[in-house]
Amino acid sequence: MQTDFSLTVELTWIDYLVIALYLLATFAIGIFSAIREQRKSKTSSAGYFLAGRSMSWWTIALSLYMSNIGSNTFIGTAGSAAANGFGVLCYEFVGIYSLLLLAYLFVPVYLTSGAFTMPEYIKKRFGGKRMQILLAVQSLLMYVFAKLSLEVYAGSLIIQNTMGWDQVLSITVLLLMTAIYTMVGGLTTVIITDAVQGVIVVLGAGVLAVMSIDSIGGLGNLQSRFLASYPADYDNSTGCGAPDPQAFHMLRHIADPDYPWLGAFFGANILSAWHWCTDQLFVQRTLAARSLQHAKAGSVAAGFLKTLPLLLMIIPGMVSRIHYADIVACVNASACERLCGIPEGCSNVAYIEIIKQMLPTGVRGVMIAAMLAALISSITSIFNSGGTLFTIDLWLRLRPAAGEVEKVIVGRLFIVALTVIGVLWLPIVRTSGGGQLVIYAQSVTSYLTPPILTVFLMASLWPRTTEPGVFWGLLVSMVIGVVWMVLNFVYPPPQCGEADTRPAPIAQLHFLHFGIALFAFAALIMTAISLLTKPVDREQLAGLTWVTQNDQQQQQAEAPASAEPSSGAAGAEEVEETAQEEQHQQPEGLELKPVGDPSTPSASEPQTVMVHTPVSRRAFRFFLRWFCGFSDVDNGGAATEEERKAADAAEAAERARQLVAEMKSGSAWDRVVNCSALLLFAVGSFLWGLLA
Numbered sequence: 001m002q003t004d005f006s007l008t009v010e011l012t013w014i015d016y017l018v019i020a021l022y023l024l025a026t027f028a029i030g031i032f033s034a035i036r037e038q039r040k041s042k043t044s045s046a047g048y049f050l051a052g053r054s055m056s057w058w059t060i061a062l063s064l065y066m067s068n069i070g071s072n073t074f075i076g077t078a079g080s081a082a083a084n085g086f087g088v089l090c091y092e093f094v095g096i097y098s099l100l101l102l103a104y105l106f107v108p109v110y111l112t113s114g115a116f117t118m119p120e121y122i123k124k125r126f127g128g129k130r131m132q133i134l135l136a137v138q139s140l141l142m143y144v145f146a147k148l149s150l151e152v153y154a155g156s157l158i159i160q161n162t163m164g165w166d167q168v169l170s171i172t173v174l175l176l177m178t179a180i181y182t183m184v185g186g187l188t189t190v191i192i193t194d195a196v197q198g199v200i201v202v203l204g205a206g207v208l209a210v211m212s213i214d215s216i217g218g219l220g221n222l223q224s225r226f227l228a229s230y231p232a233d234y235d236n237s238t239g240c241g242a243p244d245p246q247a248f249h250m251l252r253h254i255a256d257p258d259y260p261w262l263g264a265f266f267g268a269n270i271l272s273a274w275h276w277c278t279d280q281l282f283v284q285r286t287l288a289a290r291s292l293q294h295a296k297a298g299s300v301a302a303g304f305l306k307t308l309p310l311l312l313m314i315i316p317g318m319v320s321r322i323h324y325a326d327i328v329a330c331v332n333a334s335a336c337e338r339l340c341g342i343p344e345g346c347s348n349v350a351y352i353e354i355i356k357q358m359l360p361t362g363v364r365g366v367m368i369a370a371m372l373a374a375l376i377s378s379i380t381s382i383f384n385s386g387g388t389l390f391t392i393d394l395w396l397r398l399r400p401a402a403g404e405v406e407k408v409i410v411g412r413l414f415i416v417a418l419t420v421i422g423v424l425w426l427p428i429v430r431t432s433g434g435g436q437l438v439i440y441a442q443s444v445t446s447y448l449t450p451p452i453l454t455v456f457l458m459a460s461l462w463p464r465t466t467e468p469g470v471f472w473g474l475l476v477s478m479v480i481g482v483v484w485m486v487l488n489f490v491y492p493p494p495q496c497g498e499a500d501t502r503p504a505p506i507a508q509l510h511f512l513h514f515g516i517a518l519f520a521f522a523a524l525i526m527t528a529i530s531l532l533t534k535p536v537d538r539e540q541l542a543g544l545t546w547v548t549q550n551d552q553q554q555q556q557a558e559a560p561a562s563a564e565p566s567s568g569a570a571g572a573e574e575v576e577e578t579a580q581e582e583q584h585q586q587p588e589g590l591e592l593k594p595v596g597d598p599s600t601p602s603a604s605e606p607q608t609v610m611v612h613t614p615v616s617r618r619a620f621r622f623f624l625r626w627f628c629g630f631s632d633v634d635n636g637g638a639a640t641e642e643e644r645k646a647a648d649a650a651e652a653a654e655r656a657r658q659l660v661a662e663m664k665s666g667s668a669w670d671r672v673v674n675c676s677a678l679l680l681f682a683v684g685s686f687l688w689g690l691l692a
């Protein structure tokens with residue numbers, strides 16, 4: 001459908017040049033970081049999925065923040081601010097407490113467990129396969145319904161409204177570009193480009209925020225002018241289109257349709273804790289830290305960055321309504337559809353409009369490049385984490401003997417499938433949440449994720465928790481959440497001025513309150529069943545709970561460097577799976593083949609000869625192996641699977657010794673991080689007290 005988009009600004013050659021240079025620089029940084037990591041680590045799956053566990057605290061902080069503030073956040077948060085004011089800040093400021101929880105409760109346990117993914121941690125904690133598979137499937141569903149599709153849709157809005165491109169072309173070009181450098185580089189590329197893009201986004205958004213404040217004569221005029229910003233189609237009889245009189249308060253009446261105080265604080269905290277502390281997308285950054293200290297410092301630094309949305313997104317969104325209320329705050333369905341293509345409302349274009357109308361030539365190109373940076377950063381994070389979950393937690397269940405090459409290739413191919421599914425879901429995103437992306441995202445999260453947080457909290461804090469307890473509690477709660485989500489899609493909320501004909505439970509129960517109830521219900525079921533089932537021995541929980549985290553590290557630190565660690569409730573099963581892998585694993589060398597007669601005594605150690613291969617085939621294989629991330633191609637010295645496992649075991653033992661030393665050190669760096677965490681808690685509490 002062709003929409004009006006009458007505010008589309010004609011970009012100049014300077015704007016296009018800035019955007020092109022940025023994209024080229026992004027590719028260059030991504031490819032360079034990928035090649036450097038390949039040369040340094042020979043690119044095992046640990047190098048691809050966890051960046052070789054070599055990231056510094058500042059890169060982790062910027063990557064955490066950039067993975068959180070994609071184009072969806074800019075578009076959605078500014079749009080909700082234009083519609084309802086400060087209320088949407090509740091979703092941002094609870095992140096301060098969640099990042100502290102990540103740093104001091106979850107990160108130490110995750111690192112001592114040695115897990116690549118969150119489902120893998122749960123498998124180590126409880127044993128068996130069903131919890132790992134269930135969590136992996138749930139996480140991938142969230143990536144499709146509440147992450148990738150949102151980012152793609154928000155990105156298409158940016159390009160379509162600023163550059164005038166067709167939406168299909170916009171989506172195709174950006175996804176192709178993002179997928180290529182994500183697949184080539186792995187998590188190293190994602191984190192390095194996140195750090196660079198973080199600077200661009202913060203600077204560009206900061207400049208726009210200052211200009212928007214100046215355009216209304218200063219912050220002192222924000223409240224009076226916002227409360228007077230009525231659109232031309234305002235209906236006095238229904239009140240549709242009027243600015244919210246509580247726009248400058250985060251916590252509102254418990255019956256408020258948008259931000260009831262009980263849900264806005266407690267419900268939002270549950271969603272935020274899942275988001276930051278159990279979602280593979282974000283936890284993966286801390287697992288890539290070079291040490292526990294860097295992981296904690298990166299999380300705390302990211303918490304300070306979470307105070308920026310008030311300036312970078314909220315205020316510009318509200319200023320956009322002040323200047324362009326006829327568009328941003330439109331309430332007439334036909335007018336909204338003509339202006340932005342969404343009959344439910346055009347608040348999502350608030351940030352885009354202020355970019356187009358307020359910034360001068362050249363600077364406009366910089367800001368569009370910054371928005372593209374946020375878009376690419378978030379999509380690359382989703383791609384990498386989704387590929388990791390699928391490969392480690394699902395594919396290896398089907399093919400336990402999969403080698404390093406196969407694991408990395410499967411992870412990259414899954415990116416393509418994830419993209420296709422996310423694009424197919426776009427029509428639902430486009431019309432849900434009353435036209436507000438934040439409302440859609442948070443509602444889906446409320447339906448699906450509270451039981452996941454319950455699982456991780458009980459797994460890490462209460463050693464008495466058992467696998468039957470968390471499995472049945474999670475399964476029943478997830479079924480309830482999915483059914484409730486489907487009912488809310490079948491019975492969407494009415495537009496302003498229309499009668500609410502939804503069933504009473506759906507109409508009266510806010511999605512944030514539903515999230516609180518689902519969290520409590522899951523905890524009750526898991527506790528009851530755990531108390532009725534046999535507990536896990538403490539020896540099997542070494543390194544996997546807060547109480548027993550030092551047990552595993554002491555065992556690994558005292559073990560020989562060549563011993564491969566095996567821990568958790570799944571110890572015996574992991575040994576059996578490892579034996580199966582060793583039995584079925586084939587050599588990975590592409591140019592080397594074993595020869596010899598097994599009947600002769602000398603054949604006990606097969607010799608290796610070079611097989612002559614045409615130059616064209618060797619060149620193709622070299623390119624294929626390089627693209628898949630493996631640089632030890634035709635050198636005749638590729639490591640065997642046994643050598644890789646021995647090296648990984650030695651690295652795990654060394655890492656265990658380092659973790660033990662860090663936990664006991666009490667160094668000056670530890671004191672700096674702890675003092676910064678206390679300061680962050682104080683800042684967060686002050687902001688809540690000031691704006692609640």
